[in-house]
Amino acid sequence: MALKLADYKTDVHNDWCPGCGDFGIVNALQMALAEMGIERDKATIFSGIGCSGKTSHFINTYGVHTLHGRVLTFAQGGKLANPEMTVVAVGGDGDGLGIGAGHFVAAGRRNVDMTYIIFDNGVYGLTKGQASPTLKLGEKTKSLPSPNTNYNVNPIGLAVASGFTFVARGYSYDVRHLKDLIVKAVRHKGLSFLDVLQPCPTYNDINTRDWYAGVDLAQESIERHARIYKLEDPHFDPTVHYDDDTEVNEKISQAMIKSLEWGNKIPIGIFYQNELISQYSTRLTDKIPNYLENPPAKQTISENGLPTTDVSAILDSLRV
């Protein structure tokens, strides 16, 4: 029986603030799962801590709500042990780029075939609005006692530099575009990263929905005023097409430059994609040929309660 969008929703009460950008992301994620027709029991949503951490409870697939900053570690362990499963990890920008930044970088180096979505709003919402890693230096959102004293992390740039092989940005109020990005990210062979701009209506009074829509800019111009624009138009080719240093360096450089655009023009869409980098599973099958057919979660380890692993060759080598 074909699955419908409603099949991916749970009846868990959603306690996000009215108008929260998170709703758009959870909707897009459910729509993407429905569009791809992924069985509910063949997908796991791993989540971090904070408002975004609750996401896994709202989606009717396996859901693992983990620890602050550690979502990528749980998700990679699950995927490596059961590679047949579709794995999506989600979390806030504080979760992934503050406390979890080390795991973010290390995950990029591994390139495990899964998707990581950051709900990027510049604040720690659930602890009442402290500055998070993507808030710009000198900005003062409403509950900060004084302007932010830290320079911001560039999530797109960091992802590209760390080795993520699909790097994109979405906007939580463009749900259809975001859904398309999620589908592409999940279908990507390797580790995909999605930075989703997501206004926090309660604590971030700078990067609001109106601000992204360029309402303030409209007063100065009658031209296009939305800050958000899509990389797809005009044409931007993010894909590494052949395995050559010049090609790779060019695509990385253009992604880095694009990632620095902010202010009056904020790009969304795919910044970088490289499927020529080996996935972690390929690196494993190079030394364990049947890893994908017989991964840890599928292996038989006993028969009638007795172990079936034969270590006699090892024990023979130790014999005296």
Add this chain to the structure above:
Amino acid sequence: MGSVDFTWLIGGPQGSGVDSGANVFSKVCAEMGYHIFGKREFYSNIKGEHSYFAVRVSDQEIRSNVNDVTLMASFDAETIFRHFDEVSSGGGIIYDSDLDKITTDEVHTLDNYFKERLHQELESKNKPFTIAGVLEIAKEKGVHLYPVSFREILSNLAEKTENPKLRGLIRMFNVLAVSLSLGLIKMPLDPLLLSIDSIFSKKPQIAEINKQAADFSYDYAKSNFNTFQYSLTGTTKQPDTILVQGHFGTSIGKMVSGCRFQSYYPITPASDESVYLESNELLEIQNDRPGSTIVIQTEDEISAMGMMIGAALTGTRSSTSTSGPGFALMTEALGWAGINEVPIVITLYQRSGPSTGLPTRHGQDDLLFAVNAGHGDFPKIVYASGDIEESFYDTGRCFNYADVYQIPVIHMMDKFLSSSVVTCKRFDPKKISIDRGLLLDKIDGEYRRFAFTEDGISPRSRLGLDNGVFWNTGDESDEFGHITEDPQVRIKMMDKRMSRLDLVIKRVPQEEQVVSFGIYDLTIISWGSTKGPILDALSMLKKEGIDVGFIQIKLIHPFPSEHVKSLLKDAKTIIDIEANHSGQLGKIFKQNVTREIDYFILKYTGRGMTSTEIYDSLKKIVENKANKREVLSHGA
């Protein structure tokens, strides 16, 4: 002990082949039927600092080192300075005669604290601060000295083989030391030659040179030295004996138990286990296609813990191996595994703390930490192995406990075990059973991961199983695994999880909880790697007609209070033996058994206990001459 009880010690700068020398010597002795107990000591250093290996050889079963060294094979000055006084009267020292005039100040790796103590001793005996000085002391004690000019051997060899390059090959000093020893105690040389072949299998030329050197120095010792009273001529070989390194018990145990995922971050002394698992990642499976262990080196221990939990949620038996500092980083996620009832096994190879402590030295410092690890109340099992052979079977038990009770298990090991090399009975995989508890293969109808059941354990789905969708959260949750803050559900969930501790005490067989080696008026309680030295000390006392009891507590959390209480009801004096400062098991014992410890025998120098030390302290207790705290300090 039997007619042969011989300790051979080899020392040298780290990186000079002390380990391989000792491994070869151990192998040769084991091949001749002897029991071996070897111990490695080394600095936190890659090259240059002093390391040594003491190999005890006997025709009887042995489980520990003793204080006395019978033969010391040295090829540098530092080894002589540090160990000359351990060699017993009638024993021998093979040394490089070119070192005679070396002063303590010329050995840069001799630290001032040690030097000061040595100078005091030399001064009091009116000896110069040189190798010749310390050797004189040894000689006066009755130790035989066997001077050999290592350079002369090399140049003779160079001449004989017309290979002038040999002259400068100081890297072969370890081979010279081993072969001189073998010649001196009249052991066959062939096993050494075979080992050289296998070590240098890809460099046949180097193998050849080493073999020539071995041959030459073996003959040299045989023909030049004949005052040594000890010879090891072999004994009846025990069937089914293996020679194992410290981490083989848990690593081979993991393969057999079906552990298929291990994540880890490098740390001494735990990483040897993970590296060994990866080196043997392809597994042969009876009547099935090959299996494999996925070993992942992570970015830190937090990640190792997260990955292991993620893998365990798929139904894979998963594990990590770490030491104190790494375990400290794992504790937040340990609580997550606790509240989500995830079966995981953490193999905790303890070393000396606190903080970085003595990073390459032994300690049983982390018992209280393991028992109390993680914030909040959640159930876990802390289980301790007493020796390498035991650790193989215990690994199987730990995975069963984890699966059956759906809780994290911390398997306590330590540096004493990890850097031992011993002979033991061949591991028998048939003695390991696999019990996955309520892990499901199939689910029909509505499923609740944390369903309330009579005994508090719920049937367990796994990520990816058909119809088995569930949720996990580090928050308190309802039966489905969704967040709840309802006070009544909270009570039921806490009770459900915590009731497991009673279940463990009730269901785990008592012989797996505590092992009794006899109860007498004086009875020892202890845990972990002190087992070997204690048992050897007890048999020394028994020979003198002194009976001392001993219970080895393996299940430390939850603590088997009633069982321990009833075992000890006839014991009048309780002695706690542990390698830590505060007597951590003693504290747990007092809290649970509500009984005072009468004597503590403790060691926290970072060096393992010898049976001699324990024997001496027990003797003092028997003779009523002991302090309440007996603190041991043997070992360089």
